[in-house]
Amino acid sequence: MKRALLLLVVLPAVACASAKAKAPEVRPPLTVPAPPPRVIEPLPSTEAPSLEPVGDLPAAPTPPAPRPRQQPPRDQAKVEPKPENKLETPPEAIAPATPAATPVPPLRTGNTADGPEAVKQVRDVMDRANRMLLSIDYRNLGNERKANYDSAKSFIKQAEEALKTGNSVYAKSLADNAERIARELGGK
DSSP states (O other): OHHHHHHHHHHHHHHHHHOOOOOOOOOOOOOOOOOOOOOOOOOOOOOOOOOOOOOOOOOOOOOOOOOOOOOOOTTSOOOOOOOOOOOSSOHHHHSOOOOOOOOOOOOOOTTOOOHHHHHHHHHHHHHHHHHHHHTSOGGGSOHHHHHHHHHHHHHHHHHHHHHHHTOHHHHHHHHHHHHHHHHHHHTO
16 A cells, blocks of 8 residues: 555656656747838818909998977968988898798707607507506505606606607607616516
């Protein structure tokens, strides 16, 4: 037994003494290729295009200041008033013509639906959330889950009000939140 134990101790020691470490391989250094030639485009000219001077605009005729009317004394004879200088052109012709102001449509992202299509999408999400909430028994829910149920119902009401005011983007966000909460409550 002692010999077997001695053999178990001596054999691994002999094996370690005879093993030699390999010398590290000598590898040639990597050659880095030269960078590609640079093509630098000249900057566009910063000179402003030459503009032709425009003559002065004609001055608009100004109407004379109205004179205060004086009441003639009653004992004097009636005097005819002098005709006032009238403008040769009507005031509408003097005012610069402004183009009819067209309302600018709201800025929307590319995947945002417009008009009735957006309202239909929001209503679909609201209907799905309502159906999910109707399938849940409110009485069997714990306090935290009841609060989530109530907040989902509140989101649906707020989405309905946002649709009435025409804010379909906000309504969509509210309806999505209601649907997400309804899914969590339903365990789907």
